[in-house]
Amino acid sequence: MKLTLNKSIEILTTTPFVLETLLSQLSTEWLYNNEGENTWSPHEIVAHLIEGEKTNWMPRVEIILSNNQDKTLESFIRMDENKSYKEKSITMLLNEFNELRNQNTSNLKAKNIDQIKLNKIGIHPVFGVVTLSELIATWTTHDLNHIAQIARVLAKQYEDEVGPWKQYLSILKK
Template identity: 55%
Template structure:
């Protein structure tokens, strides 16, 4: 599929409700377990998504669209949720994510992005030059990747319990 901003917004708008449906009434065993050392739990993933809403997508889109000469992005702290989400309930995190996403989608609309804006560039600290279209497509795929990650982390909690059916459950092999 070719990038289309309105199609991306369909996903971005839906993600908070998807996560609320997946996670809001689950026990801590589902929310705080992960896949092992140096992996994230569903709780940590939601915290990571919050940090992205605060410091990444819209901030970087505005840098790309700005009139300034310096289009360099600040590095993204991929582990900020370890300190920022500590002691917060999943309900608190989901509500914060929902509110931030709503604000960011409103900000995105206010930017009045035109077709010609998609090729404008910013500078990622690791990747070098990136376009606005790539940033917005990445925001969409980032959401989908973390939804899939949450499902995988949760499925792996029963990886031993499914016994021989594991041969048929691709989610346990990733």
């Protein structure tokens, strides 16, 4: 599928509702367990998504669309280094994510992005030249990636409990 801003916004605006539906009624055991060492729990994944809303997506959109000569994009901090998210409940994190995402999608819509703007470039600190179109496609896919990750982390909690059915559950094969 070729990227259009409206199609991306469909996913970007839906993600907070998907996460709220999936996580808001779960017990702490579901929310704080992960897949093992150096993996994230659903609680941490939502915190990571919040960091992206604050420091990654729209700041990079702004740089690419700016009239500045320097189009270098800032490095993305994947997780709050102060770990302040740990003191927040999943409800607080989901509300914060929803508010930030609403602001960011509203700001994105207000940019009146057309094909010419989608072709504008920025300089990624690792990848080099990237387009606004690639950034928006990545933002959209990043959401879907973490929704799938959360589902996988949750499923992993019953990996040993499903018995012989494990062979039919592709989510447990990764």
